[in-house]
Amino acid sequence: MLSENTTLSGLFEALGPPPPRLITLKEQLWADSYEFLLSRGYRLRPRYHPRWVPSWGAKGNPIRLESEDFLTSYAGDALDAVCLKTKQKVVLKRVGGKELALLRRLDGLREDTRNRTIPLLDVVPLPGTEWTVVVMPYCRRFNSPPFHCRGEFVDAMRQYIEGLQFMHEHNVVHFDIAPQNMVMEESRLIPNGSHWCDPTTHSGFHSHFFAWKNRCALHPAVQYYYIDFGLSRHFPAGRKSARMKGTLRTFPMIPELSLTVPYNPFYVDVFQLGLAMGRLIDVYPALEDFRTVAAGLTVDDPHARASLDEALKQMNCVYGQMPPSVRRKRIWEKGITRWKKVTRVVLGGQWDL
Numbered sequence: 001m002l003s004e005n006t007t008l009s010g011l012f013e014a015l016g017p018p019p020p021r022l023i024t025l026k027e028q029l030w031a032d033s034y035e036f037l038l039s040r041g042y043r044l045r046p047r048y049h050p051r052w053v054p055s056w057g058a059k060g061n062p063i064r065l066e067s068e069d070f071l072t073s074y075a076g077d078a079l080d081a082v083c084l085k086t087k088q089k090v091v092l093k094r095v096g097g098k099e100l101a102l103l104r105r106l107d108g109l110r111e112d113t114r115n116r117t118i119p120l121l122d123v124v125p126l127p128g129t130e131w132t133v134v135v136m137p138y139c140r141r142f143n144s145p146p147f148h149c150r151g152e153f154v155d156a157m158r159q160y161i162e163g164l165q166f167m168h169e170h171n172v173v174h175f176d177i178a179p180q181n182m183v184m185e186e187s188r189l190i191p192n193g194s195h196w197c198d199p200t201t202h203s204g205f206h207s208h209f210f211a212w213k214n215r216c217a218l219h220p221a222v223q224y225y226y227i228d229f230g231l232s233r234h235f236p237a238g239r240k241s242a243r244m245k246g247t248l249r250t251f252p253m254i255p256e257l258s259l260t261v262p263y264n265p266f267y268v269d270v271f272q273l274g275l276a277m278g279r280l281i282d283v284y285p286a287l288e289d290f291r292t293v294a295a296g297l298t299v300d301d302p303h304a305r306a307s308l309d310e311a312l313k314q315m316n317c318v319y320g321q322m323p324p325s326v327r328r329k330r331i332w333e334k335g336i337t338r339w340k341k342v343t344r345v346v347l348g349g350q351w352d353l
Contacts, residue, residue, distance in 0.1 A: 026076025116163025211349035267302035
């Protein structure tokens, strides 16, 4: 039995070394595909090498709390890799035939600058399976790191509104617009890169300083994208006649969703984008002037919601009436500590201990 005076180090000693960390079931497909993907020019992290031996917990070795190969990737259908040709990090995603066909359709329309669907860098069928791996740029969630000013917020929302306009004009409904499916290119934003298992760190561990550049200081502008088209659909007959039934577990607040009454899913996309915008405004008090834009997109009656054209025009109007000094003024999240403010202003990042 452990006494009240047992120290943390004594507790670790009493427990003994941790058992070997094994590959999870969700990771197994990637481990099985390591050598094939390497032959196609994509190298996974050491954890997925077929002859991987954990670098911690071996007999006689100390416990290593910061072993990179200890980190588990929980998103089983996607993983990071290094492209051997360019030496750049990329994202590999396992998709089925339906999603692949839609991604190819949208990727073939790159001449439209409003196309905010994630680019396809390569397509790699997995031998002996029904799956295909699509290779995409290495991105991160669009709202992390935090926004620096109103101009950054408007640039992001403008790209997402225009991107949804583009999809809808081509009769494609996304149907799963949420922060986890809204990303941005990170290569210039995070010079030291981020770790796939924890993108708020460089190494995967919260014991070091995490630094970034302000988006408004980067030229050309940061590119924002939509990802994850697993629920998306193309309606060849057009948007007006599109009908669906069914609910979404992650969006119970959308009023028209029904298992029995047909609804137009294009209006659902509009509501979802307005919801994402409204939640972002909730975080930054300085963005309250844009509340009416988000509110117009999330009206209960689908037919009374603002159109994407109207929302873009209204947002540009609100932003255009602001003096340049207000557009560039730094904004802060609700409840941020003074320490984080100082480290961001002086050092360009923060410690996440």
